[in-house]
Every structure is written in structure tokens, then in C-alpha cells.
Amino acid sequence: MGSKCCRDDNIQKKDEMETAQNPDVSIPPGPEQKASLSQQESKKSQVEEQQAKIESKQIEYAMESEIHQEQEQKPAAASLIQEQQSKVSEIVQSQKMTNEQIKNEVQSKSQTGNCAGSMAKKIKLGVDIFVKLKEGSIGSHYNFGKVLGQGAFGKVWKVTHKTTGLIRAIKQIKKSSIIKEEESRLFSEMNILKNLDHPHIVKLFELFQDENNYYLVTEYLSGGELFDRIKKMSSFSESIAADYIRQILLATVHCHEQKIVHRDLKPENIIFINEDPQSQLKVIDFGTSRKFDNQKVMSKRLGTPYYIAPEVLGHSYNEKCDIWSCGVILYILLCGYPPFVGKTENQILERVKMGKFSFDPEDWDSISKEAKEFITKLLRMDPNKRLSAKQALEDPWLVKYAPSTQVNRKVLDNIRQFQAQTVLKQALMSYMITQMSTQKEIQELQKEFQRLDINNDGFLSKEEFLKGYIQIQNDLKLAEEEVEKILEMIDINRSGQIDFSEFCMAAMNQEKLLSVQRVEQAFKIFDQNGDGFISKKELEAVMGDLGDDVWNQILSDCDNNGDGQISYEEFVKMLKNKKL
Incomplete structure (x- = not known):
């Protein structure tokens, strides 16, 4: 647990220079300040204060990390530009490929004289066929309601589909506000989300663009963030924590099985479907996600300091960075504060690099040994020794709280x-x-x-x-x-x-x-x-x-x-x- 992340001094100094820009930010109190669950709301506000300043640096992390790309992964400048310019056409091309397969299969079946019923069974109709980039006025399809959020790039609106009356959310992104790096991430998110089909991953319905904006139409999740739900609960148990982390891990397994890594799992990106106490969770915001190759490591430093894995800071990591984030989330669920804290962002990252954490007796004596062992397996410094998402779902602590398997x-x-x-x-x-x-x-x-x-x-x-x-x-x-x-x-x-x-x-x-x-x-x-x-x-x-x-x-x-x-x-x- 005490081994240090391997990095060269130049990179470490550069990280220190970046993180030292914000030396006076307050952070959640550590175990030495005895944080109980009843104090969680005040802790949350402190986390949010630090978080707001941290998130403003996410683009800096992405830009800075380009310098530290692994040699075998570093594209030539001309290749990078060409890749960025081709993002819009990727969605259109994937759509054309799907329909080209349909046309070829229909033609083949027509020539062999098979019946219509048999033909229908052979044609491929994936759900992504309905999610394609559309031109024109989005206002002809949706009535815009209240603004749910607003940032430098645009707004998120609550909208109503004019024909069905279904409530959805629209993420509006100003074309003039995004640089090429962000545009690349935007289209990556579109391509990834349109192909993800899972109960615990936010659903993408439609994509639009007009002269000034891009629009991502997703399902509307009204239940609030994971932290907000916990704050409202009068009591909290290991069984509830197990239920929540299971749902997050189920989404993570599905992504990893399709060679997709999220890279920014955190409570702010985990939303309840509705306000029902039994509501399910969904993982959102795939803006930093990407396809990965088991034969190559990733090197971009992306993520949020409280939840970022130490190997990401070392610019050499794989999909198990998501498992580390799950371990941090579970730790917070069970005690109310993060395992790695500091008075500045730089201190937080230094403690993440060290990977040392503890279970303060005053806050953890009532938590089972199995839960603490599970967290330890998720927060192993060596990714090769860290559990995979599938292994995590089979851990004895989660199995203990597994739902019924009797099928309806x-x-x-x-x-x-x-x-x-x-x-x-x-x-x-x-x-x-x-x-x-x-x-x-x-x-x-x-x-x-x-x-x-x-x-x-x-x-x-x-x-x-x-x-x-x-x-x-x-x-x-x-x-x-x-x-x-x-x-x-x-x-x-x-x-x-x-x-x-x-x-x-x-x-x-x-x-x-x-x-x-x-x-x-x-x-x-x-x-x-x-x-x-x-x-x-x-x-x-x-x-x-x-x-x-x-x-x-x-x-x-x-x-x-x-x-x-x-x-x-x-x-x-x-x-x-x-x-x-």
C-alpha cells in the first residue's frame, strides 16, 4: 500500500506547478478531524468548493497530457489534425455502414428467393441506427423548459418531445466556444454513448446540429446526484452502499467488456433516475471516455483529483483506473469523506500518488471487516493486483447483499x-x-x-x-x-x-x-x-x-x-x- 507511483522528476515538478496554483482551497477534513455521517452535509459543501475549482482545470489536464503521450501512441501533427477533422464524418459513416449492411443482406436474400419472414430475421438493426447527427431546427421537435445547468460551453435544458410528451434533457454546446480538443471529445462521447445499451448508463436519444450549436438529447434523470441522495437519508447501511456500488460496477463491466474506459467516475457523474427511494442509478458524462487497446497503455492525464488513480498521474494506465475511482466512491459512501485529502490540490494529488489511506476506528469500527477488505482490493496501488470490474462484482461483501436470482x-x-x-x-x-x-x-x-x-x-x-x-x-x-x-x-x-x-x-x-x-x-x-x-x-x-x-x-x-x-x-x- 505504501509503494510510490513511478514517475520522472520533470513530470512531477510540472504537476506540482499546476496544482500549486490553488494553495488555499479548503478540503474535506481527514480522519484526524473525526468526520461522522451526521457531518456529511458540511463535508459535502467543502468537497464541492474544492471540486468547482478542480473541474475548471480539466481542459488543462487534457492539454498538458498531450506532452506526455507514450512514444508509440504519439501521432504526427498532420495525423492528429486529420483525426480531429474526421470526427463529424465518423457518426455519418457509421450510420452508412449499418445501412449498407442492411442493403447488402436484403439484396443477397432477394437473389436467393427466401421468404420475407426469413429475410427480416437476417437483417441487422442495432439501436444505434436511430441515433444519427441531424441537421435543422431542434425547436420543431422539442419544447424547451427550464435550464438545468449552464457552463462556458452552453446550457443543459429540460425539454418535452412534442409528439410523445416524453421529458428529456438537451445538452447544448456552442460551436464557437469549443476548441478542437473539446470538439474531438464531444464526438467521441457521441460515438461511445450511441452504442452503449445498459440499464445503468444514461441513454442518448438524438443528435442535432445547426449553424451555431450541437445538441445531445439524452434521458432526463431527475433523482439528483449520488451525494445529494445520501445527504437526505436519515440512515445509511452497508446494504445500501453495496446496492449503489454494484450498479456502478455493472455499468463499468459493460463498458470494459466493450473496451471503453470512463476515466472520470465520481459521485457527480452518478445520477438517480428519479426521486423514488428505490430508484436506480445511471452513470453519465462520457466526455473523457475512450476506446482502449489491451496491448497499449493510455497516457492522457484525465480525471478529478479526489478520484483519480495514481497511475493516471504517472501517464501510464489501463481501464483499471475506473476501479480505483469506484474504491474511492465506496470509501466516501461508508464514512462521509475521501481517503486522500489535503489542504491544497497539490497535497491531494501527492497523497494519491502515495496511495496510503486508513480506516479511522471512530468512523469505521461499525463497518464490517469484509467491506474494508473490499475497499483495499479496489485501491491497490499496483493495477495488476487490483480487482477487475468483474472480479469486484464477485467479491464476498457484494455477494452477501446480492439481489434475488428468481426469474419472473x-x-x-x-x-x-x-x-x-x-x-x-x-x-x-x-x-x-x-x-x-x-x-x-x-x-x-x-x-x-x-x-x-x-x-x-x-x-x-x-x-x-x-x-x-x-x-x-x-x-x-x-x-x-x-x-x-x-x-x-x-x-x-x-x-x-x-x-x-x-x-x-x-x-x-x-x-x-x-x-x-x-x-x-x-x-x-x-x-x-x-x-x-x-x-x-x-x-x-x-x-x-x-x-x-x-x-x-x-x-x-x-x-x-x-x-x-x-x-x-x-x-x-x-x-x-x-x-x-
Whole structure:
């Protein structure tokens, strides 16, 4: 625990110069000042005072760290400029690739003469198909409400979707206010968030840009920050702390499984969905996240001093920097103050580099030995000896407070009855579940998803589904046949496993998902000119460039009168009929 982080003196001096700019900032009291949970609100205000000044330096950290890039990772100047200039096109290109795959598969199936139902099962329709950068006035889609936050780059608004009435949040970013470094991070966040599909990660709905601004449309989380919730609680227990850190770790595992590192996990970036005492948590702000390569270390110094891992300060780290942050968060949850404190930012970082912390008896005697051992495993100086996110979820302390694994039979029955045999029906049901469902509807299903997700990676494999179905189907052979049919039907992005949104699409009661109100709203969203018909151009405005092959296949599935467009009656019949 006492080993020092390896760094050269020049880098250390540079860090000291940076952090010494703010020598008089007050910080949370350390254990020697005996911080109890009842004092937590005052501690929080002190943390916030220091935090506000620290966060103003985040861009400096990013800019400064470029100097210390590892040699094998340092791009040439021309390459860096080219990379920055290509960020906007990456989103568009990823959209084109998705739809190019659709077109190729449709053409291939058309040539072999397979039936429409079989064809629909083979086309890939990921949830990211609906999240593409759109041009035009965002005000034609949303009514703007109150401002939720404001910074140097723009504002965050509470908004209402005009067609569905759903409440969302819009992050407005002024183009004139962001430098190339920040623009690069913005588009990185867009690309990462559009592909993350997990119960404990904030959902990105839409992207817009006009002449002056970029807009990120995300779900609206009204429950407040993690710290704010704890302040309001009259009592606090290890079981609640375990529940909260489990949810954070579940999101972290899902990211790490997809080679994504967050790099700024902290209580301010962990938000409750709503104000319900049983509300779930979501991780937000992926502006500092990135894809990582197991064969290469990362070197950019990003993060927030209280929660930053020592190896990040040494400019050589991997995804386990997120685990260190989780350890700091859990430490604070259980005692009310951080493990590494100081009177200045520089002192905080020096103590992080040392990695020494203690469990003051007055504050920790009532905390279990298992909890303290778990924190120690998360805060090991050597990342190779530190737990991985998956290992952390299997720790005895967390297992002790693990939720029930008994699967709801009704949910499994809904999945067995799910049918969506045409290209358009698959796409529309995916759109309804990802873009039009309420948080309450989804929250009712996420516990069932996590009961089935035995390895906690945020996906359901064939084996995991089979274990769930054996609970209601004792015959192994019949259960295997059932699971094969289910996977073929609901794995609409053809990944070989079931994503969270795919699960929700099939697990939700179909009458509820395809209610009259929701079907009408969906038609209005696609029928953008309001003439009572959906044209190829209008469908593409939501789903991207489909091409003639896919459009012709859609028409053959549901254009009963052959007029080359989809009427409301045809739309309803296609969605409501179980067999098409």
C-alpha cells in the first residue's frame, strides 16, 4: 500500500506547478478531524468548493497530457489534425455502414428467393441506427423548459418531445466556444454513448446540429446526484452502499467488456433516475471516455483529483483506473469523506500518488471487516493486483447483499410469445422501446434482465437464457429449442447475444408496447409532413439511408394497395397482426 507511483522528476515538478496554483482551497477534513455521517452535509459543501475549482482545470489536464503521450501512441501533427477533422464524418459513416449492411443482406436474400419472414430475421438493426447527427431546427421537435445547468460551453435544458410528451434533457454546446480538443471529445462521447445499451448508463436519444450549436438529447434523470441522495437519508447501511456500488460496477463491466474506459467516475457523474427511494442509478458524462487497446497503455492525464488513480498521474494506465475511482466512491459512501485529502490540490494529488489511506476506528469500527477488505482490493496501488470490474462484482461483501436470482415467469412468457417477422416491424418495435418508452416501464424490466445476466456483462448469452428457461421448462431439449427460437427472433442486430433493449422489446407486454396511443405517436414521428402516409424519404429521416432494395422489401411486407407508401391503416395492420 505504501509503494510510490513511478514517475520522472520533470513530470512531477510540472504537476506540482499546476496544482500549486490553488494553495488555499479548503478540503474535506481527514480522519484526524473525526468526520461522522451526521457531518456529511458540511463535508459535502467543502468537497464541492474544492471540486468547482478542480473541474475548471480539466481542459488543462487534457492539454498538458498531450506532452506526455507514450512514444508509440504519439501521432504526427498532420495525423492528429486529420483525426480531429474526421470526427463529424465518423457518426455519418457509421450510420452508412449499418445501412449498407442492411442493403447488402436484403439484396443477397432477394437473389436467393427466401421468404420475407426469413429475410427480416437476417437483417441487422442495432439501436444505434436511430441515433444519427441531424441537421435543422431542434425547436420543431422539442419544447424547451427550464435550464438545468449552464457552463462556458452552453446550457443543459429540460425539454418535452412534442409528439410523445416524453421529458428529456438537451445538452447544448456552442460551436464557437469549443476548441478542437473539446470538439474531438464531444464526438467521441457521441460515438461511445450511441452504442452503449445498459440499464445503468444514461441513454442518448438524438443528435442535432445547426449553424451555431450541437445538441445531445439524452434521458432526463431527475433523482439528483449520488451525494445529494445520501445527504437526505436519515440512515445509511452497508446494504445500501453495496446496492449503489454494484450498479456502478455493472455499468463499468459493460463498458470494459466493450473496451471503453470512463476515466472520470465520481459521485457527480452518478445520477438517480428519479426521486423514488428505490430508484436506480445511471452513470453519465462520457466526455473523457475512450476506446482502449489491451496491448497499449493510455497516457492522457484525465480525471478529478479526489478520484483519480495514481497511475493516471504517472501517464501510464489501463481501464483499471475506473476501479480505483469506484474504491474511492465506496470509501466516501461508508464514512462521509475521501481517503486522500489535503489542504491544497497539490497535497491531494501527492497523497494519491502515495496511495496510503486508513480506516479511522471512530468512523469505521461499525463497518464490517469484509467491506474494508473490499475497499483495499479496489485501491491497490499496483493495477495488476487490483480487482477487475468483474472480479469486484464477485467479491464476498457484494455477494452477501446480492439481489434475488428468481426469474419472473411472466417476463419469460412474454419473450416466448414475441413475434416481429418483417423488417419494418422489427425496426419500429426497436424504435418504440428505445425512443418512446418511459423510464418506469424500462425499470420494471431491468431487474429481470440482470437476474438472467449471470456474468454481469450487460448481455444475455444463449447459456444464460437457457438457465432462466430451465426454471419454467424442466425438459432440457425443449428448453434448448425454445431458446434457439427466441434468439433468432429478438437478436435483431445479429450479435449472437441479447442486448438490453432487445430484451425489453420482447419482454414488455406486447399489448402495452403497441398501445393505440403509442402506435399513433410513432406514425406521427415518421409521417413528418403530416399527410397521412410514410414515404421512403420520411423513413430515412429517422433510420438513415435505406436504399431501394430495403425500401422495396418494406413495401412488399406492408404496402397492401401498392401505392408506394405506407398509410396509417397499413402501418397499424403491420404492427398489430401477429402473423404477417
